[in-house]
Amino acid sequence: MKLSSLAASLLASAIVLFSAAAHAAEINLLNVSYDPTRELYQEYNAAFAEYWKAKTGDDVVVKQSHGGSGKQGRAIIDGLEADVATLALAADIDALYTKAELIPADWQKRLKLNSSPYTSTIVFLVRKGNPKHIKDWGDLVKPGVAVVTPNPKTSGGARWNYLAAYGYALKHNNGDHAKAQAFIKKLFENVPVLDSGARGSLTTFTERGIGDVFLSWENEAFLATTSLGPDKFDIVVPSLSILAEPPVTVVDKNVDRHGTRAVATAYLEYLYSPVAQEIAAKNYYRPTDAKVAKKYAKQFPKVKTLVTIDGEFGGWAKAQKEHFADGGVFDQIYSKK
Amino acid sequence: MSSFKAHSVLPGFNLALGFTLLYLSLIVLIPLSALFVNTASIGLGGFWDVVTGDRVLASLKVTFTASFAAAVANAFFGLVVAWVLVRYRFPGKRIIDALVDLPFALPTAVAGIVLATLYAPNGWLGQYFAELGIKAAYTPLGIVIALTFIGLPFVVRTVQPVLEDVEAEVEEAAASLGAGRWDVFRRVIFPAVAPALLTGFSLAFARAIGEYGSVIFIAGNMPFISEITPLLIVAKLEQYDYAGATAIALAMLLISFILMLTINAIQWWASRREAR
Structure with missing residues (x-):
C-alpha cells in the first residue's frame, strides 16, 4: 500500500542526508510548502540539485517543510527562515507582504504564469462504482448524499x-449570487464532518468510511486511487471546476540575509523546465509547459469548463474578503440556522 | 512586616521567594500578559464583539459542557480505579498502574486518531454503537470520549496517595462499630478523599478545556454542534487575525480562571468545615 512510497521517501531523504554529509561545501535552501506537495518536491529537489551541480559545481541541499497552507504562511511570518514559499493559494503568500513585508507587493508578477509553474483542479472522489450516481455539483445537494470537505x-x-462549487452555481443561475449562496448552503448542509486540513479529510473519507463523495485536489484524488487501491475509489470529473494555481515565490528578506537569492530564484525558475514539468505531471500536477502537457494529456481528464480565480472572483484578495473572512459568505451559511 | 514574613527555622526565604517570583514571571506571567497586550490592539469593544459572536458562544458552550461531563466521568471512574489500585492485590497490578499514565505520555494527536479509528461508524467499537443508533465519533459525544481519555490520570494520581493514607484499620473499626458498607464509604472514606478528588476533578476539567490535538480528529468540527473553542482560535490564526485569536483565548482564560477560583473556594470551605 503506502509502505512502498514511504520506504522510497525514506530512502530518498537518506540519500539526501548522506550526500549532504559527503560534501562539505554546499548551499542550503528551505522550501516551505503545503501538505500534498511532499512527494513532488522530494523528486524535484533531487533533479534541481543535479542541474545546479552541473551548472555551477555547487552542491545544493533543499530542505522541505510541509503543513496546512495557512499555517505554513504564518510560520514564515513568525520567523521560519524559508528561502522559497510554495503554498496552496496566492492569498497565503499575499499575507507575507501584507503582514510582514517579507516580499514586495507585486511578487506574483515576477515569474511566468502568475508565478504558478504547475496547476491543479478540484475533482470528486467517490466510492467504487459510484453507488450514489454522483456526476456533477448538482448531485451534491441532493438529500442523502454526504459530502466530505x-x-x-x-x-x-x-x-x-x-x-468551484460557487462557480458552478453562478453559471447555472445566470450569475445570481443569492441563488449561488443558497446552493452552497445546501451543499454544506450535506457535510457531516469538517476536518481542518485536506489530508485529515482524505483520511475521514477513505479510512473511516464517512461520506459518499470527497471534494479533492486532483493530485490527491489520483494518489488515493493509486496508493490506497483502485478497487475502492473512482474519480468523477464535474462539468465545471476551478483552475487552482498554487503559486511560488522567493522570500526576499530571508534570501538576502542568507545570501541565497540567486540559487533560490534559479530553483523556482527551473520548475518551468521540461524536466521539472515532467516531475510535476508524474505527481499528478497539471504541467503548464505545452509539450509536456500534450505528452500527459491522457492522464488528466478534460474538464469542460475551468473557471479561474481572477476571471470569476476578481482575484484572491477579493475572494478571501467576500467569502472566507469573518462575517463573509461562508460564515453566513453557518449562522443562518 | 513580622506577620507577613513569619519567622521560620528554615533559612533562605528571600532567595527562595525571589526565585519563585522570577520563575513564575518567566514561565507564566509574561506569556499571559502578552495575551492581554495582543488583545488590547482591538480595544474593549472589539474584544466584546469577538467573544460574543454566535459561533464563539456556541463553541464555548460545547467546550465547557464537554469538559465538565468528561471531568465528572473521570472523577467517578478515576476514584474506582484508584480504589482498586490501592486496596487490592492482583496479578498485573503494576502494569495497570502504569497504564493509567499512558494518556499523559501519548501525543494527543495520536490519541485523537486512535479514538476516531475506534469510534468511527466502521471502527471496532463504533460499529456496535452504530447498531444501537448511537453516533460516537464526529458528535459531541466523541469530544467527551477524547476528553475523558486525556483526563483520567489527573484524578487517579491525585486520589491514589490520599487513599493510601487512609488506613484500612479505620474502615475495619467503623465496620466493627456497626457501620454498613455504604456508611463506611460515605462517612469515612469519602470525606478523606473528597479534597483530593476535587483537585483531580479540577485538573482534569482545566486540561480538557484547553485540549485541541485529540479532539479535532474525533469531533467532526461542525459549527454550532461540535466545534470547540480552541479550533476557533486556530481558525482565526489561519486568517492571520492574531488579535481575534488572542481575544477568544483571553475569554477562555478568564472563564477558566474564575472556575478554578470557585473550585478552590469550595475546597477551602470544605476543609474548614472538616476542621471544625
Whole structure:
C-alpha cells in the first residue's frame, strides 16, 4: 500500500542526508510548502540539485517543510527562515507582504504564469462504482448524499472546493449570487464532518468510511486511487471546476540575509523546465509547459469548463474578503440556522 | 512586616521567594500578559464583539459542557480505579498502574486518531454503537470520549496517595462499630478523599478545556454542534487575525480562571468545615 512510497521517501531523504554529509561545501535552501506537495518536491529537489551541480559545481541541499497552507504562511511570518514559499493559494503568500513585508507587493508578477509553474483542479472522489450516481455539483445537494470537505476557514484546498462549487452555481443561475449562496448552503448542509486540513479529510473519507463523495485536489484524488487501491475509489470529473494555481515565490528578506537569492530564484525558475514539468505531471500536477502537457494529456481528464480565480472572483484578495473572512459568505451559511 | 514574613527555622526565604517570583514571571506571567497586550490592539469593544459572536458562544458552550461531563466521568471512574489500585492485590497490578499514565505520555494527536479509528461508524467499537443508533465519533459525544481519555490520570494520581493514607484499620473499626458498607464509604472514606478528588476533578476539567490535538480528529468540527473553542482560535490564526485569536483565548482564560477560583473556594470551605 503506502509502505512502498514511504520506504522510497525514506530512502530518498537518506540519500539526501548522506550526500549532504559527503560534501562539505554546499548551499542550503528551505522550501516551505503545503501538505500534498511532499512527494513532488522530494523528486524535484533531487533533479534541481543535479542541474545546479552541473551548472555551477555547487552542491545544493533543499530542505522541505510541509503543513496546512495557512499555517505554513504564518510560520514564515513568525520567523521560519524559508528561502522559497510554495503554498496552496496566492492569498497565503499575499499575507507575507501584507503582514510582514517579507516580499514586495507585486511578487506574483515576477515569474511566468502568475508565478504558478504547475496547476491543479478540484475533482470528486467517490466510492467504487459510484453507488450514489454522483456526476456533477448538482448531485451534491441532493438529500442523502454526504459530502466530505475540509473547513474553508482552515484549509487552502477547501477554499478551492468552495469556489468551484460557487462557480458552478453562478453559471447555472445566470450569475445570481443569492441563488449561488443558497446552493452552497445546501451543499454544506450535506457535510457531516469538517476536518481542518485536506489530508485529515482524505483520511475521514477513505479510512473511516464517512461520506459518499470527497471534494479533492486532483493530485490527491489520483494518489488515493493509486496508493490506497483502485478497487475502492473512482474519480468523477464535474462539468465545471476551478483552475487552482498554487503559486511560488522567493522570500526576499530571508534570501538576502542568507545570501541565497540567486540559487533560490534559479530553483523556482527551473520548475518551468521540461524536466521539472515532467516531475510535476508524474505527481499528478497539471504541467503548464505545452509539450509536456500534450505528452500527459491522457492522464488528466478534460474538464469542460475551468473557471479561474481572477476571471470569476476578481482575484484572491477579493475572494478571501467576500467569502472566507469573518462575517463573509461562508460564515453566513453557518449562522443562518 | 513580622506577620507577613513569619519567622521560620528554615533559612533562605528571600532567595527562595525571589526565585519563585522570577520563575513564575518567566514561565507564566509574561506569556499571559502578552495575551492581554495582543488583545488590547482591538480595544474593549472589539474584544466584546469577538467573544460574543454566535459561533464563539456556541463553541464555548460545547467546550465547557464537554469538559465538565468528561471531568465528572473521570472523577467517578478515576476514584474506582484508584480504589482498586490501592486496596487490592492482583496479578498485573503494576502494569495497570502504569497504564493509567499512558494518556499523559501519548501525543494527543495520536490519541485523537486512535479514538476516531475506534469510534468511527466502521471502527471496532463504533460499529456496535452504530447498531444501537448511537453516533460516537464526529458528535459531541466523541469530544467527551477524547476528553475523558486525556483526563483520567489527573484524578487517579491525585486520589491514589490520599487513599493510601487512609488506613484500612479505620474502615475495619467503623465496620466493627456497626457501620454498613455504604456508611463506611460515605462517612469515612469519602470525606478523606473528597479534597483530593476535587483537585483531580479540577485538573482534569482545566486540561480538557484547553485540549485541541485529540479532539479535532474525533469531533467532526461542525459549527454550532461540535466545534470547540480552541479550533476557533486556530481558525482565526489561519486568517492571520492574531488579535481575534488572542481575544477568544483571553475569554477562555478568564472563564477558566474564575472556575478554578470557585473550585478552590469550595475546597477551602470544605476543609474548614472538616476542621471544625
